[in-house]
Amino acid sequence: MKTTLFSIFLLVLGGSTMAVNELTESWTDTLPDSKVYNESDQYQEVQEILNGKCVSCHSGPTAAHGLQLDSWKHILTGSEHGEAVIPFDAERSLLSEITTKLVGGPHPEELGEPGLTTDEKSFLNNWIDRGAPSKEGLIAFADAEHLLYAANQGDALISVIDMESNVVIRTVDLQKLGFSANAQPHHIVVEPDGSYWYVSLISDNTILKFDRSNTLVNKLTFERPGLLALDPNTDKLYAGRSMAAVSPPQTIGIIDRVSMNLEEMGVFFPRPHALAVEPKSGAVYTASLSVNQIATLYPEDESIELFTMAGEKMHTLVQFAISPNGQWMAGTTELTSSIFLFDLTKNIEIGPIDTILVNSAPWHPSFTPDGRWVYAGNNRDNTVSVIDMNSRTLVNVIEGNGLSQPHGSATSHDGQYVYISNRNLETPGMQMSSSSSAPLPTGKTGYQPRYDLGDNSHIGTIVVIDIYSQSIVKVIEIEKYGSGLGVAGAN
Numbered sequence: 001m002k003t004t005l006f007s008i009f010l011l012v013l014g015g016s017t018m019a020v021n022e023l024t025e026s027w028t029d030t031l032p033d034s035k036v037y038n039e040s041d042q043y044q045e046v047q048e049i050l051n052g053k054c055v056s057c058h059s060g061p062t063a064a065h066g067l068q069l070d071s072w073k074h075i076l077t078g079s080e081h082g083e084a085v086i087p088f089d090a091e092r093s094l095l096s097e098i099t100t101k102l103v104g105g106p107h108p109e110e111l112g113e114p115g116l117t118t119d120e121k122s123f124l125n126n127w128i129d130r131g132a133p134s135k136e137g138l139i140a141f142a143d144a145e146h147l148l149y150a151a152n153q154g155d156a157l158i159s160v161i162d163m164e165s166n167v168v169i170r171t172v173d174l175q176k177l178g179f180s181a182n183a184q185p186h187h188i189v190v191e192p193d194g195s196y197w198y199v200s201l202i203s204d205n206t207i208l209k210f211d212r213s214n215t216l217v218n219k220l221t222f223e224r225p226g227l228l229a230l231d232p233n234t235d236k237l238y239a240g241r242s243m244a245a246v247s248p249p250q251t252i253g254i255i256d257r258v259s260m261n262l263e264e265m266g267v268f269f270p271r272p273h274a275l276a277v278e279p280k281s282g283a284v285y286t287a288s289l290s291v292n293q294i295a296t297l298y299p300e301d302e303s304i305e306l307f308t309m310a311g312e313k314m315h316t317l318v319q320f321a322i323s324p325n326g327q328w329m330a331g332t333t334e335l336t337s338s339i340f341l342f343d344l345t346k347n348i349e350i351g352p353i354d355t356i357l358v359n360s361a362p363w364h365p366s367f368t369p370d371g372r373w374v375y376a377g378n379n380r381d382n383t384v385s386v387i388d389m390n391s392r393t394l395v396n397v398i399e400g401n402g403l404s405q406p407h408g409s410a411t412s413h414d415g416q417y418v419y420i421s422n423r424n425l426e427t428p429g430m431q432m433s434s435s436s437s438a439p440l441p442t443g444k445t446g447y448q449p450r451y452d453l454g455d456n457s458h459i460g461t462i463v464v465i466d467i468y469s470q471s472i473v474k475v476i477e478i479e480k481y482g483s484g485l486g487v488a489g490a491n
Ligand code: HEC
Pocket: 050, 053, 054, 055, 056, 057, 058, 064, 065, 067, 079, 080, 081, 082, 083, 084, 094, 095, 098, 099, 107, 108, 111, 113, 115, 116, 450
């Protein structure tokens, strides 16, 4: 049901008005007094409820946390911290959660004010689940252009974030599409024009293809998929194997993105994980988690070159990123906590040009769109390393609230923001590392959610870093175990 709603409501925020009546029967049943509402009545009644019980504290310049609840636009804009309403998902909308699950008494009762009645709560939830339409039937963020997709590996859920306002604007609940609660969405890649996106489900052994309105359009079976990479100049999508897989096939997947047909190509080493495509040549780079080897695949003639790194120490390459001009490839290493820089204009056999030591367990690296910086969160240090590609040195280590087992990374198309997803699974001192026995940081606290909703103590986050100031500007709360991030234009 949810996916159909998406495609029907392709209306523009602030654009021409249009009533949407097709969906009335799906919600009239559940209305508290079984009155039949039209679009405009439903929002009107929502506004009356909020006027009666909320706007005394949530309007004007002194509104609590900047959250104004006095108009549709304000409600959908959210607070200074983030969204209050996620259209189509009442269950995960703070406006609903805070008035039902807040520990210490549901809000605003905890402030000594009358709370919402059961009928009012279900009326609000119903409105949100229908997309929180305005009185004209508009759905917020239907026209959002620059989207960030975040996998919640612990929740069978994808969060979709608008990169202009940095709020969660949609969720895609995989369980509602028939996948398991433990599907483990891991990594996401997006077509260069944003038309489709792909996600790997580790435990469900599946790779899914969604269109821009989040309708599932195709899927294929692939054993323990991990990282994905796409070639922007062809129809090829590549898939490696998850870290959770102990002895997966020694192949990577080569997928035709149009037909979603799969071929497998041997890489001749165990546990292929790190994965990136050099867009100019179409060469694919992958590395093993358990031997110090990198394979370069040339899809046009299906040839492969293997490169063994010098030295005895096990590195465990986690992930690659390639600079926009195709010259540099950054590779993060879990066990030696380094970022390798390979010059792809030279033979990879000469090894990394630079080995930059960083804090513990750098995870997914990202280049900024101008190629100037490489960012990577350090999974066991709760920090983010910043490499300046002019000097090819570590120039900054960012720390701060929201960084808790950093995992994925992505940059916005305009080069303004870097996004770092965080697992936030572990209590410091506890050990739940996916692939090694290295100790976790002690004395570094995990992220404490802004509100105690009883069930959210370990929710993941996406930390938004401003590239110009290299500082954290926002912490977006998502669901459990923030892992891979996908944006259009990254490969
Ligand atoms: C008596 C004043 C008061 C009333 C009435 C009130 N709120 Fe609040 N609201 C607050 C304050 C203060 C906060 C910040 C809470 C905190 O810091 O713990 C808040 C926070 C919130 C937030 C979280 C904003 C964020 O992002 O941090 C939401 C959502 C919210 N209120 C919704 C409502 C709704 C819905 C109603 C009506 C049912 C309501 N509030 C009524 C004072 C009020």
